Amino acid sequence: MSSRAADVIPAADRRSPDRPTPDLATSDLPAARTARRGAAAVLLDGVLKRFGTVTALEETRLRVEQGEFLTLLGPSGCGKTTLLNLMAGFLEADAGEILIGGEQVTATPPYERQIGIVFQNYALFPHMSVARNVGYGLRMRGVPKREIAARVEETLALVKLQGFADRSPRQLSGGQQQRVALARALVIRPRVLLLDEPFSALDKNLRGAMQVELKEIQRRLGVTTVFVTHDQGEALSLSDRIVVMSAGRIRQVGTPDEVYRHPQDRFVAGFIGDVNTLPARLETLSGVRATVALGDLRREVEAAALRDRPPGSPVDVFVRPDHLGVRPAGEGGTLPARVAALVYQGSHIDLHADLATGERVVVRVPGQGALATHAPGTAIGLAVPQGGLVAFPPE
Amino acid sequence: MTPAIRRRPFLPLFVVPAALVAIAITAGLAAILRFSLHAYVPGSLDVGGFTLDNFADLARPIVLRAMRDTVLICFETALATLILGYPVAYALVRTRSALLKSVILVTAVTPLFLGEVVRTYAWTVVLGNSGFINATLRQFGLIDRPIQFMFTEFGVVVALVHVTLPVMVIMLAAALAHIDRDYEKAAQSLGAGPVRAFLTVTLPLSMPGVVAGFTTAFAWTFSAFATPQVIGGGKVGVVSTLVYQLGLSSFNFPVAASLSLAGLGLALGTMWAVRRAARPLEAMGGH
Known part of the structure; x- marks a missing residue:
């Protein structure tokens, strides 16, 4: 690709x-x-x-x-x-x-x-019309008037603000102000x-x-x-x-x-995306893969970040809420947990569960079914995926 | 708005001081108005019958010249204060150095706490014939005879500028502080050098502050008394010193009162005209 x-x-x-x-x-x-x-x-x-x-x-x-x-x-x-x-x-x-x-x-x-800059607050000059704002950079460059008019018009069209040239920035909505700021930054090429x-x-x-x-x-x-x-x-x-x-x-x-x-x-x-941190133990390191023990489960992770760690040392496994699964309590290959809370999110349910070891994890369950079947207090088995896990040494 | 918000129990309390001041000023103005409408009885502090002659008296050349000079001095002072105060206010608002900020604040604002009279007498030390300026110039052999600063309009304006500067700096700084630095950054990113960014963005945006500062300096100077009295020494006639002469040297209260009112009218009229003329400038600020 x-x-x-x-x-x-x-x-x-x-x-x-x-x-x-x-x-x-x-x-x-x-x-x-x-x-x-x-x-x-x-x-x-x-x-x-x-x-x-x-x-x-x-x-x-x-x-x-x-x-x-x-x-x-x-x-x-x-x-x-x-x-x-x-x-x-x-x-x-x-x-x-x-x-x-x-x-x-x-x-x-x-x-x-x-360079063209769009500021957080747009910084549109309040004493100039939209067209004068957009044309400012061209005026500073001494571009001929006729060319300025043409390029301002063209750029306002680009940001879909035709017909707004003579407005004052204050008369514009936040989104329109942002388009003007973008046009002003782009017009100078x-x-x-x-x-x-x-x-x-x-x-x-x-x-x-x-x-x-x-x-x-x-x-x-x-x-x-x-x-x-x-x-x-x-x-x-x-x-x-x-x-x-x-x-x-x-x-x-x-x-x-x-x-x-x-x-x-x-x-x-x-920092990127929602994530759960599960405490685990490093078992073996071999090449680019490492094996970690999550309770009774064995999972493979990328080894790069764990290279200098001795076997047996604690590591944190990072897993996304939508990669975890909810299974009946006691099912093989799962971690025992108990439902703590259910948070309705529209297209999915965020199921908060406490592991037997005390950690709180969030599981993203599609649909609304979990609301009926997993009332708070229910014992569940937490399914941890085989792949897509990353692990880092604890802080 | 809910009634709970509309009810402000502390409001009457806040209005009391303002009301007291308003009452006192109204009473004073009423007394002056009464004096101005009654005849002057020479040799007496009491007044005679109702008359409009006091106002007719104001048409004398000495009074008209004082009025003209007052307006001129106020303009000159306000303009000079603006030109001197703007860079100071700009530096005060924009400097990142805490030290420079403190230095500007102390030098520009502490004169406010000294009072007009003290500052004016300080200027006599500087401007006098054997004062600091003349002594220094003579030391270096640049002049033979002292330059006359005292008792001149120039000397009065110099001292008035110093007296007025703190107010101008504070007002301009307040206006400049409200101008987002990002405007200047945006202008620079679009190709404007620092000077052009200032002239095309910051200066126009600060115009409301410039107009407010100018009119305040104008009014401030119009009412100045100690400075024209001491530096002018009777040779520079302005409305305030003339009122003093008429009232407390000649004890002609009625004419002094009518001149006071005429001066008030002149001040309000000029300031109205200034504000009107400055309306397009203020509109540039876009606030």
């Missing part, structure tokens, strides 16, 4: 190989994109940012491919906004280099970087489009519609996009690749499917 891409600097080129840098060279890109050779849209090479004594962004390497939709995902304070501001030029890196389209921009001020949590101010229904639209526009224009969010759902549904960050560090770079199904560390496993 997709091929491995050399999306980061080869490990040999790294300046400090002793540094515990996460392995970034594991990301897939659609084949069409990797075929396109040439300079990266954005390249961060050993970029580091401190605020006083706090390191907001540890030495970071990241390559954003031309035309790619890349998401910086992480909780607040993880460094994703710092990274965005470094790309935009609003912050100066304390070390390292930033290249946009192969051009050195480390010391270039934001107004010469040719930016080398990179930066989006700083653009959907956080929209209500849930509108958010979904805007996400689809953004993705369509991005695909149509082929504009390289770096999207910052703390919402893993957004990241999974929009991105070509996701950069998972925490505590000023990149934890993993990969396609949505990779970070979802093959998290490389504990943080990624816990």
Whole structure:
């Protein structure tokens, strides 16, 4: 389906190989994109940012491919906004280099970087009409008036806001304001489009519609996009690749499917999607697989994260709520548990159960049947899948 | 709205101080109005019968010149304060350095606590013929004879600017603080350098604050008394000092009262005109 891409600097080129840098060279890109050779849209090479004594962004390497939709995902304070501001030029890196389209921009001020930004609050100029907002970047570039008018109109059509040119931003709904902000950033034909949590101010229904639209526009224009969010759902549904960050560090770079199904560390496993943590014991390590004991059950997991652990040491197994199953109590190959609560979620039921060892787990049961058959207090057997499990050493 | 929200039991309590002030001001104005409508009896503090002559008296050249000079001085002061105060307010709001912020606050705002009279006397030390400026210039041999600052309109404006600056800085800072920094960032990301971003975005958005600061500085200066009295030394006639001369040197309360009212009318009229003229500017702010 997709091929491995050399999306980061080869490990040999790294300046400090002793540094515990996460392995970034594991990301897939659609084949069409990797075929396109040439300079990266954005390249961060050993970029580091401190605020006083706090390191907001540890030495970071990241390559954003031309035309790619890349998401910086992480909780607040993880460094994703710092990274965005470094790309935009609003912050100066304390070390390292930033290249946009192969051009050195480390010391270039934001107004010469040719980037488009959509701010969280849109930052539409309240004293200008929609058309003047969208045309602002062209006026600053000294584009002839007639061309400005044509390009503004064309871009407003792109974001489906024909007929809104003379409105004031204040007369627009949140979704319309966001379209104007997007048009204003796109009209200058930016080398990179930066989006700083653009959907956080929209209500849930509108958010979904805007996400689809953004993705369509991005695909149509082929504009390289770096999207910052703390919402893993957004990241999974929009991105070509996701950069998972925490505590000023990149934890993993990969396609949505990779970070979802093959998290490389504990943080990624816990942050992307809902997940249960089951205590287990490492039994054997053989090559890329390891066997762990979950109570009386034996399960195989990826060994990478457990390599330096001795057999018998405790590990945590991560399993998604929709991968667990509910069976009658005492059935072979299950963990004994007791139903604690049932939470109706519409298309499914979240069944909260307590294991015999005391842990609380959530099982996603499709349909509504469980409501009638598994009243709180019922003893059940918890079925743990054979595959798709990942395990990490306890914290 | 539910009745529970509409009922605000503390409201009358809050209105009391304002009502007391309003009553006192109304009473004072009423007394002045009464004086202004009665004849001046030379040699007496009592007044004669009802008359409108006091207002006719105001048409004298000395009074008209004082009115013109007052408006001019107020304009000059408000403008100079605005030009000096804007960068200070901007730096105060936008600097990331806590030290610079404190320095600006202390230097720009503490003069407020000194009172007009103290600050004005400080300026006599600076502006006098053997004051700081003249002494320094003479030290370096730049001048032979002292430059006359005291008792000139220029000297009065300089001192008034200092007196008015804190209020201007506070008002402009309040307006600038409300302008989201993201506007400037957005402008920069769209290709505007810092100067153009300021001129096309921040400055227009701060216009409501500029207009408010200007009119406040104008009114503040209009009512100034100690500064034109001490720095002007009787040579610079403004409405407030003329009222003082008429009332407390000539004891002509009726004409002083009519001049007070005329001055009030002039101040309100000019400020109304200023605000009207500034309406398009304020609209730029888009608030």
